[in-house]
Amino acid sequence: MNADFFQGYKGEALELLKKYNVRVWGQAEIDTTRGQFKGTVLPRSENDDNKHIVVKVITGYNIGVDVSTITKMKETGYKKANYAIPEKEFPTTPNLPNVKLFGTGGTIASRLDYRTGAVIPAFSPGELYGAVPELADICNLNTEKVFAVFSENMGPSQYMALAKAIGKEIEKGIDGIVIGHGTDTLHHTAAALTFMVQNSPVPIVLVGSQRSSDRPSSDAALNLMHAMNAAGNGDIAEVMICMFGPTSDDYGLLHKGTRVRKMHSSYRSTFRTIGDTPLAMVNRYSVTPIKKDYKPRRKDKNVQILPFFETKVAMLYYWPGIQPDALDSLIDSGYKGIIIIGTGLGHVNKELYPAIERAKEKGVMLFMTLQTLWGYVNMFVYDTGRDLMAKGIIPLGNMLPEVAWVKLGWVMGQTTDPEKVKEMMLTPINDEITEREPYNGYIVLQGGVPEVEEFIKKVRK
Numbered sequence: 001m002n003a004d005f006f007q008g009y010k011g012e013a014l015e016l017l018k019k020y021n022v023r024v025w026g027q028a029e030i031d032t033t034r035g036q037f038k039g040t041v042l043p044r045s046e047n048d049d050n051k052h053i054v055v056k057v058i059t060g061y062n063i064g065v066d067v068s069t070i071t072k073m074k075e076t077g078y079k080k081a082n083y084a085i086p087e088k089e090f091p092t093t094p095n096l097p098n099v100k101l102f103g104t105g106g107t108i109a110s111r112l113d114y115r116t117g118a119v120i121p122a123f124s125p126g127e128l129y130g131a132v133p134e135l136a137d138i139c140n141l142n143t144e145k146v147f148a149v150f151s152e153n154m155g156p157s158q159y160m161a162l163a164k165a166i167g168k169e170i171e172k173g174i175d176g177i178v179i180g181h182g183t184d185t186l187h188h189t190a191a192a193l194t195f196m197v198q199n200s201p202v203p204i205v206l207v208g209s210q211r212s213s214d215r216p217s218s219d220a221a222l223n224l225m226h227a228m229n230a231a232g233n234g235d236i237a238e239v240m241i242c243m244f245g246p247t248s249d250d251y252g253l254l255h256k257g258t259r260v261r262k263m264h265s266s267y268r269s270t271f272r273t274i275g276d277t278p279l280a281m282v283n284r285y286s287v288t289p290i291k292k293d294y295k296p297r298r299k300d301k302n303v304q305i306l307p308f309f310e311t312k313v314a315m316l317y318y319w320p321g322i323q324p325d326a327l328d329s330l331i332d333s334g335y336k337g338i339i340i341i342g343t344g345l346g347h348v349n350k351e352l353y354p355a356i357e358r359a360k361e362k363g364v365m366l367f368m369t370l371q372t373l374w375g376y377v378n379m380f381v382y383d384t385g386r387d388l389m390a391k392g393i394i395p396l397g398n399m400l401p402e403v404a405w406v407k408l409g410w411v412m413g414q415t416t417d418p419e420k421v422k423e424m425m426l427t428p429i430n431d432e433i434t435e436r437e438p439y440n441g442y443i444v445l446q447g448g449v450p451e452v453e454e455f456i457k458k459v460r461k
C-alpha cells in the first residue's frame, strides 16, 4: 500500500497498520488487551510517538491506542475527511458594531488539521466567516492572533500582554472585545483582566468551547455568536465569560469574571457563577440582564490598564494530615504571598502552625479561602480560626481561591507593603468579595434543572 495511506506513521505503529491493512481515514475495529475500540484512524500528528495509533471514536474524542496492547485490527470502511475551512471575506455592514476578536488558542480556535491529525488554530476573519456566516449579521469583525496555546500555557505574562492589547483597541474606539481562549484556565484569565483592565467603556467577553468545531456537538459556533452579540450589542461593560447556560443549546450565560469557575471537565455548560447569580442570559439576538447592578456601556469612560504581576505567589490546597514542610518549602523558595485553601469556614490542622508562624517571621503574607467554594470564610466560629487569625492569616470573605491567587499576584506586582497589600486584597474591584450571597444563588439560575428552567422563563419575559 502507498505511503500516503499511513500519513506520518512510523515504527511499530506503521508496522501494525500495514500488517492488518488498516489505512488512515479507515474505519477500524481495534481489539486490545483493554477491550475493543471503534473509530476512524487519524493521521499521525507531529507530536505523536510511534507507540500509538490515534483514533477518533464515536463520541468525537481522539484517543491514542497503545500499540503494545493491540491484538487485532480490521478495517470496516474508508472515508477521507476534509476539515479545511473555506476562507470568505468578512463583509462590513455600516450600522453594525465593530468587534475585535483576540485569539489566544484553545479548543475554540481549533480544527483538526487533516494533514497532520493535530488540532490547530484557525482564526482569521475569513475562516471564521466561512465556518459561522451568521457572525456577519451580528457585528463587523477584526481578528488578531495574540497567542496560539492551550490555556494551561496562559499565565501572568500573557495576561499583561492581553491587557495592553485590549487597552490599545479601546483607545482606537472599538465597540466590544471578544477573547477566544481555552476553557481550562478561562476563569483565571477573566479574573486577571478584571483587575488589569478597569473602567472599560465596552464589554470584554471571554469565550471558549468544550468541543472542537470538527465535532457535531461542538459549542464553538454558538458560543462565538453569543459572545459577539454580548460584546457588540450588549450593555454590560464588564469582563465576562460567555458559555452555554443549560446542557442544551437554548441560551448562553454571561458570568462575572471574578465569580466564575470551570466546574465540569466535559459538559458544554461547564462554567458556573459561584456565590452569586450569573450576570445575564444571551442568545444571538439579545442580552437579558439577570443582575441589575452591572457596569453599563458608556463612551465617556476612561479605561485604566494596570498590567502588573508578582509571580512569586502560590496557592496551597489543604489536605488532612498536611505537614509543615509543605508550607516551609514555599517559604524557602521565596514565595511572598500564599493563598491557603482551607476546609469548612477556613481551617487547617494544628501541625501546620509552626510553618504559619515561620511565614509571619519571614514576612510571607498568608490568606485564607475555602475548599467549599460557596460561602464565606469565618474564622471567629471555632478556636482554630481564631488561632490562625492571631498568627496573621487574613480571611478573604467569599473570594474564590483562583481569583485570590490572581489578585494577590496583581496586588504584589504593585506593592509589597503588608498593610497596603491587605487593604487592596480586601477592597473589591468587581465583586470578588460580595456582602452577601443571594439566597437563591446556590442552585437557581444555573440552568439545566427543570425547576430552574421554569424560573428562568419568568425572568426572561
Ligand code: ASP
Pocket: 105, 106, 107, 108, 149, 150, 151, 152, 181, 182, 183, 184, 185, 208, 209, 210, 211
Ligand atoms: N485544554 C483546552 C484548553 O484549555 C480545553 C479547551 O479549550 O476547552 O486550552
